[in-house]
Amino acid sequence: AQLMSRGLPKQKPIPGVKHVVVVASGKGGVGKSTTAVNLALGIAASDQVKAVGLLDADVYGPSIPRMMNLKGNPELSKNNLMIPLVNYSIKCMSMGFLVEETAPIVWRGLMVMSAIEKLLRQVDWGELDYLVIDMPPGTGDVQLSISQNVPISGAVIVSTPQDIALVDARRGAEMFQKVNVPILGLVQNMSVFQCPKCNHETHIFGEEGARRLAETLGFDVLGDIPLHINIRETSDQGRPVVVSDPQSSEAKAYLKIASEVL
Numbered sequence: 461a462q463l464m465s466r467g468l469p470k471q472k473p474i475p476g477v478k479h480v481v482v483v484a485s486g487k488g489g490v491g492k493s494t495t496a497v498n499l500a501l502g503i504a505a506s507d508q509v510k511a512v513g514l515l516d517a518d519v520y521g522p523s524i525p526r527m528m529n530l531k532g533n534p535e536l537s538k539n540n541l542m543i544p545l546v547n548y549s550i551k552c553m554s555m556g557f558l559v560e561e562t563a564p565i566v567w568r569g570l571m572v573m574s575a576i577e578k579l580l581r582q583v584d585w586g587e588l589d590y591l592v593i594d595m596p597p598g599t600g601d602v603q604l605s606i607s608q609n610v611p612i613s614g615a616v617i618v619s620t621p622q623d624i625a626l627v628d629a630r631r632g633a634e635m636f637q638k639v640n641v642p643i644l645g646l647v648q649n650m651s652v653f654q655c656p657k658c659n660h661e662t663h664i665f666g667e668e669g670a671r672r673l674a675e676t677l678g679f680d681v682l683g684d685i686p687l688h689i690n691i692r693e694t695s696d697q698g699r700p701v702v703v704s705d706p707q708s709s710e711a712k713a714y715l716k717i718a719s720e721v722l
């Protein structure tokens with residue numbers, strides 16, 4: 461806290477990148493990566509946007525390679541920068557491209573930050589309108605360092621409506637506010653389960669929790685994403701719902717969020 465009151469360390473922009481949007485969550489497993497992927501694709505679908513990048517900063521459990529159906533090692537450019545792997549027109553970079561999927565990585569704090577620094581800056585991103593960063597879950601030093609290291613246009617916070625997830629989401633929001641990162645709003649994920657057979661709706665994680673939290677903290681709810689098997693299956697298959705089934709109501713929920721972010 462003292463460090464913050466003395467002013468923030470200097471943030472260095474990433475050359476060529478206009479806007480950095482981070483997708484964060486207070487805890488794991490709430491759908492942060494799924495949101496980051498579909499948000500990046502949703503942003504790229506807009507007429508106003510030419511190029512989008514996606515950085516997987518979740519070095520502990522990189523899931524972008526699988527969700528974007530990408531693998532392999534990035535080649536190096538003439539200036540020795542890593543060339544991002546591309547699918548669905550999104551330039552992607554992830555620790556998962558640099559290490560074997562099965563290789564256990566024992567990270568120490570500083571290593572994590574230097575790995576993320578490399579994934580951010582030693583990459584030939586080219587000209588990007590938006591770089592979406594899938595943050596590691598939680599609100600520790602790594603999240604704080606990223607926020608202090610690059611100028612961030614805004615943060616999207618993903619939470620389920622469940623109380624415990626909301627407590628963590630609140631902590632996340634407060635962290636961003638402390639380092640002056642604008643919070644674009646909250647995504648309420650898995651808000652309602654719609655039975656694919658009978659269309660009955662169940663609020664498995666409670667109802668409207670994220671909405672109330674957003675109201676208390678004074679920021680917007682960018683959208684609600686239903687708990688839907690189509691989202692899980694398409695993610696696992698590496699063909700995210702926004703590209704594989706853009707007319708579905710699940711895809712439209714992500715597209716709405718993208719339009720709020722733009």
Ligand code: ADP
Nearest residue numbers: 488489490491492493494686687688691692695
């Ligand atoms: P996190 O990044 O927060 O750890 P993930 O995005 O990896 O979470 O999601 C965790 C699991 O939940 C994944 O298997 C994903 O496919 C699934 N999932 C996420 N959001 C939804 C949703 N709205 N409906 C169904 N499954 C979802």
